[in-house]
Amino acid sequence: MTGPRTTSGRGRLFDSILDTVGETPVVRINNLAPKGVTVYVKAEFFNPGASVKDRLALNIIEEAERTGALKPGQTVVEATSGNTGIGLALVCAQKGYPLVVTMAESFSVERRKLMRMLGAKVVLTPRAEKGTGMYNKAVELAEKNGWFLARQFETSANADIHEATTGREIVNDFKGKKLDYFVTGYGTGGTVTGVARVLRKERPEVKIVLSEPANAALISSGTPQTRGRMHAPAASHPSFQPHPIQGWTPDFIPWVLQEAIDGKYYDELIPVSGPEGIKWAKALAQKEGIFTGISGGSTFAIAMQIAEKAAPGSVILAMLPDTGERYLSTPLFDGIEAEMDEEEIALMRSTPGYQMG
Secondary structure (H helix, E strand, O other): OOOOOOOOOOOOOOOOHHHHOOOOOEEEOOOOOOOOOEEEEEEHHHOOOOEOHHHHHHHHHHHHHHHOOOOOOOOEEEEOOOHHHHHHHHHHHHHOOOEEEEEEOOOOHHHHHHHHHOOOEEEEEOHHHHHHHHHHHHHHHHHHHOOEEOOOOOOHHHHHHHHHHHHHHHHHHOOOOOOOEEEEOOOOOHHHHHHHHHHHHHOOOOEEEEEEEHHHOHHHHOOOOOEOHHHOEOOOOOOOOOOOOOOOOOOOOOHHHHHHHHOOOOOEEEEEOHHHHHHHHHHHHHHHOOOEOHHHHHHHHHHHHHHHHOOOOOEEEEEEOEEHHHHOOOHHHOOOOOOOOHHHHHHHHOOOOOOOO
16 A cells, blocks of 8 residues: 555435445455465445345345335234344334344344344244244234235245345456355355356356255255245254354255255355354454354355365355354354453553553
8 A cells, every 4th residue: 555545435325224235345365365266255244234134135125015015014024043134124114114023032132132223023932943933933923913924035035136136246246357166155045046046147157155054954964845835844854953153044944045956056065063164253353354253154164165175266255144243142252251361451560551450
């Protein structure tokens, strides 16, 4: 750099917070990538609700408005591990819809607080009932009260928005540039399905790598998901085990993801452990200044595995779905204390200024 950084604004004024969804930056990894390989991350925490789920939340509501499925003032209800609920709460606050979220009690408390801060009601379901429990509660509430059920796991509005925005952004950002691998995990499956629709057509040379938790390898198991009405899960998948990668892999294979499975939209499926995801999320924070959650760390872990064996000159893009602030009460922050450690106390006492008792 030859001088101080400057900025010039975005060249436009935004009519609402909803107009800031999308157009997230692709950022180069400078300190962690192995020599000879270029690694980028797509930083979805730049969305206004700090996660990739802002995209589908906005499209689900606006598609329902266009079709008349959602009436003015009608209550919206959805089952979510948190990020979709936060995105929906943001959208519903702006548009004036009441929102009720159902969420398993195992998910982080900061997600509950964020949704409530945005005006949503959060109904907790028993940990033992897993994702299907919170899903079934949302269905029951919708049917009893005549509410609009967002159906993030089944609706075509999910993958469609990633085809129209996320996939297009990647193609445009890498226009005229090399891209060899695209790496992502799955929650609903919307990201991989929508992005793959675009890459398979316009950048067929890009290898798409999908990941899932090593102890909840639903796709790898080869066991199909049993389904009920409107492609909803009929039961918990037998290969599911609880895992720390919140936002990834509920205890069923979502219908939105099924398109990617049936269409062979990914070239490789690689499992990752929760501790490995936590390790790389911490490395991104401490070595790159990039603050992402366990899901982002897990995606990045797979990107680094690929980078270690990739041909020289390879270019890899990994999705980072959300911010690390969603995980303050989770194992990601184990060992990160609020109080000073011995080294910090020694620094405090090393000068003659004010010293605490």
